[in-house]
Amino acid sequence: MLEEKICSFCKNPIPLGTGKMYVKTSGEIFYFCSKKCEKNMLKLKRIPRKVKWTKKG
Numbered sequence: 001m002l003e004e005k006i007c008s009f010c011k012n013p014i015p016l017g018t019g020k021m022y023v024k025t026s027g028e029i030f031y032f033c034s035k036k037c038e039k040n041m042l043k044l045k046r047i048p049r050k051v052k053w054t055k056k057g
Helices: 035-043
Strands: 020-023 029-032
Touching: 020 035, 029 035
Parallel strands: none
Antiparallel strands: 020 029
16 A cells, blocks of 8 residues: 655655655655755754744644
């Protein structure tokens, strides 16, 4: 059964067949809907609740 993933940064649903899965060496798994979310979390190290365009969660 296919399940819809949720973006680890903005909490939006990711349509099937799109997005990116990122696995850290510690085994932690992140799903991203766009390069914008990926860059904000991994490179810029922003906190999602402090960014206005993300869902408050």
